[in-house]
Amino acid sequence: MLDRSKIGHEFPCFSADVEKGRLKFFAKAIGETNPIYTDEEAAKEAGYRALPAPPTFTAVLDQESPEFLPVLGLLDIDIAKILHGSQAFEYLAPICAGDRIRVDTRISDIFDKKGGALEFVVMEHCYTNQDDVLTTRATSTLVVRNG
Amino acid sequence: MSDVQVGTEIPPLKFPPISRYTLALYAGASGDHNPIHIDSDFAKNAGMPDVFAHGMLSMAYLGRMLTNWRSQASLRKFENRFAAITQLQDVITCSGRVAEIIEREGETLARCEIQAAKANGEQTLVGEALVAV
Numbered sequence: 001m002l003d004r005s006k007i008g009h010e011f012p013c014f015s016a017d018v019e020k021g022r023l024k025f026f027a028k029a030i031g032e033t034n035p036i037y038t039d040e041e042a043a044k045e046a047g048y049r050a051l052p053a054p055p056t057f058t059a060v061l062d063q064e065s066p067e068f069l070p071v072l073g074l075l076d077i078d079i080a081k082i083l084h085g086s087q088a089f090e091y092l093a094p095i096c097a098g099d100r101i102r103v104d105t106r107i108s109d110i111f112d113k114k115g116g117a118l119e120f121v122v123m124e125h126c127y128t129n130q131d132d133v134l135t136t137r138a139t140s141t142l143v144v145r146n147g
Numbered sequence: 148m149s150d151v152q153v154g155t156e157i158p159p160l161k162f163p164p165i166s167r168y169t170l171a172l173y174a175g176a177s178g179d180h181n182p183i184h185i186d187s188d189f190a191k192n193a194g195m196p197d198v199f200a201h202g203m204l205s206m207a208y209l210g211r212m213l214t215n216w217r218s219q220a221s222l223r224k225f226e227n228r229f230a231a232i233t234q235l236q237d238v239i240t241c242s243g244r245v246a247e248i249i250e251r252e253g254e255t256l257a258r259c260e261i262q263a264a265k266a267n268g269e270q271t272l273v274g275e276a277l278v279a280v
Contacts, residue, residue, distance in 0.1 A: 026177065031208075052219060
């Protein structure tokens with residue numbers, strides 16, 4: 001059983017730069033064809049100050065953490081046993097190339113189903129930009145397959 | 148706006164078959180280097196038939212469908228659960244429809260039911276989005 005006393009745990013916050021090249025690479029990886037995600041002129045014509053980060057890119061910022069998936073070490077979870085259960089984003093302000101985003105993450109819940117065969121870790125994430133504007137809130141659920 | 152009503156279909160998007168190349172690119176671009184998505188030996192040792200797609204890759208596909216339909220600036224909420232694993236060679240189609248028009252904080256929002264599904268109809272992602280209209 002995962003350590004329920006870690007509910008409420010706050011991971012050390014970190015900051016990540018939203019790099020133009022990374023956004024273009026991400027756009028390529030998801031097959032994006034809308035030029036506002038790869039062409040700065042098109043982005044500006046569409047009203048963005050720089051290339052916008054697409055809707056799921058905030059989850060990429062989580063991976064900029066100094067330790068890869070720090071929840072695994074905290075709760076002693078084997079990376080081979082995890083699945084992504086759910087993901088939710090609430091958008092408050094855009095994220096664009098050149099931004100520096102602070103990522104705050106806490107564990108909001110840990111629970112199990114099927115007599116402990118599946119355990120769930122719910123994490124809440126806040127993404128705040130260099131002007132101290134909260135841009136995005138996210139909730140992610142990690143599923144741990146036991147046995 | 149009158150062009151978005153309950154029942155309006157979001158133009159669907161169909162993607163090429165998921166390949167190892169797709170997953171390698173996404174691993175690099177997303178920073179999600181979990182070997183279960185890119186190393187067949189690791190995946191098999193973990194009890195999986197082979198490497199499988201990142202859930203967030205399919206969510207990014209759903210995001211593409213949404214931002215093709217309405218500008219990203221009008222997207223307020225976007226959420227889904229991951230209902231089934233997307234395997235190599237699966238052909239994913241994203242689709243959705245407006246389920247409800249609601250008023251919230253002075254804005255008119257379309258609550259859209261969205262999904263990603265395999266060619267056989269099996270849903271892989273099921274969720275919803277709130278889009279200002």
